[in-house]
Amino acid sequence: MARSELPLLDDELADFVRGAVSITLAGCHESGVPHLARGTGCRVAADRHQLTVLLAASAGADVLADVRSSGRVAVVFSLPQTHRTLQLKGDDARVVSLDPGDPALAASYVDAFANGLQALGYSGAVIRSLLQADPADLVGIRFTPASGSLQTPGPQAGQALRS
DSSP, rough: OOSSSSSOOHHHHHHTTTSSSSEEEEEOTSSSSSEEEEEEEEEEEETSOOOEEETTTTTTTHHHHHHHHHHEEEEEETTTTTTEEEEEEESEEEEEEEOOHHHHHHHHHHHHHHHHHHHTTHHHHHHHHHHHGGGEEEEEEOOOOOEEEEEOTTTTTTOOOOO
């Protein structure tokens, strides 16, 4: 993607993916076997051209191996309270080290997501235990969204974002 092109995400979608949404990353082994991992936060570059999704390396080992092998990733962001859902795909994904503020970003994300689910009647303690990661275990997957689609249930599900 040429840097002069507009990013796939507008300001509103950038805010959405950085919010208290469920984040699921998917990779695919060369044999065709899919792998999934839970994200623990998302950082969007200032120019909105790239995203870095944080995850625990130990729990996401298969997805990380897939990304290292193929450079491809799909990420689904979904807000449980409304089921609003966005899927982004990239073919230039790479595993990256954390930026200095990323452990705090991950901790803030986990709290916000757990609080949102707690308001729906789920145990915040259980959600936190599933998502919290030792900062030493956190890594990022950085990619340029090459395509995206709205996946919110309803008549516009599957509608492509401008690509």
